[in-house]
Amino acid sequence: MALQINPSILSADFSRLADEAKAVEGADWLHVDVMDNHFVPNLTLGVPVVESLGKATETPLDCHLMIDDPDRWAPQYIEAGAGSVTFHVEAAAAPVRLAREIRAKGARASMALKPATPIEPYEDLLPELDMLLVMTVEPGFGGQAFLDIMLPKIRRTRQLIDKHGLQMWLQVDGGVSAATIERCAEAGADVFVAGSAVYGADDPAKAVQALRQLAEKATGTPGT
Numbered sequence: 247m248a249l250q251i252n253p254s255i256l257s258a259d260f261s262r263l264a265d266e267a268k269a270v271e272g273a274d275w276l277h278v279d280v281m282d283n284h285f286v287p288n289l290t291l292g293v294p295v296v297e298s299l300g301k302a303t304e305t306p307l308d309c310h311l312m313i314d315d316p317d318r319w320a321p322q323y324i325e326a327g328a329g330s331v332t333f334h335v336e337a338a339a340a341p342v343r344l345a346r347e348i349r350a351k352g353a354r355a356s357m358a359l360k361p362a363t364p365i366e367p368y369e370d371l372l373p374e375l376d377m378l379l380v381m382t383v384e385p386g387f388g389g390q391a392f393l394d395i396m397l398p399k400i401r402r403t404r405q406l407i408d409k410h411g412l413q414m415w416l417q418v419d420g421g422v423s424a425a426t427i428e429r430c431a432e433a434g435a436d437v438f439v440a441g442s443a444v445y446g447a448d449d450p451a452k453a454v455q456a457l458r459q460l461a462e463k464a465t466g467t468p469g470t
């Protein structure tokens with residue numbers, strides 16, 4: 247099982263994005279939150295910024311699309327350099343077709359669930375995906391408190407992945423910190439997004455290492 251830490255650039259200084267991306271080189275992926283002020287009540291960045299970020303760092307980009315109509319926009323993020331594209335199932339018109347298109351274009355296909363969206367209706371879609379994202383806050387903002395009530399959903403999702411013998415990754419995003427990452431890892435997550443816990447630290451690279459060690463300790467699993 248992979249064990250990965252993905253710093254979220256949402257909590258970085260947007261006037262120095264290239265430097266902030268370089269500050270966490272050594273992390274597995276750079277998590278990029280795309281918000282459109284429709285699917286979520288916040289506006290962040292779009293295709294041109296993703297393209298520039300891709301040129302500024304060696305770290306592959308994990309694009310989390312919190313936007314309406316991801317069916318239309320996801321391909322553009324792959325062309326801009328995203329190595330992994332996550333769409334929200336609540337926003338996608340045709341999740342299976344979209345996942346297949348993302349894979350066909352050479353990126354990892356990932357699907358996200360808001361806190362109130364259950365995993366069970368999507369069990370049969372899992373083989374179409376490279377990653378499933380269980381949101382542990384309501385999407386839209388960094389720095390929110392981790393929702394403990396999501397731990398059973400993380401556990402149930404891990405059970406479904408294992409039941410089907412899939413190699414796909416299970417990502418958690420929202421409120422992941424030194425205080426919460428062990429519980430996420432014990433519940434079966436293997437990819438951890440952390441925004442404020444990384445960029446709010448004096449040394450973001452050290453914060454990534456510290457989170458990795460806690461997750462490894464919780465699972466007895468060496469990371470990548």
Ligand SMILES: O=C(CO)[C@H](O)[C@H](O)COP(=O)(O)O
Nearest residue numbers: 385386388389420421441442
């Ligand atoms: O998708 C997100 C919010 O919608 C962010 O990735 C997430 O909130 C990261 O920030 P933090 O670790 O501070 O919670």
Ligand SMILES: [Fe+2]
Nearest residue numbers: 279310419439
């Ligand atoms: Fe995110």
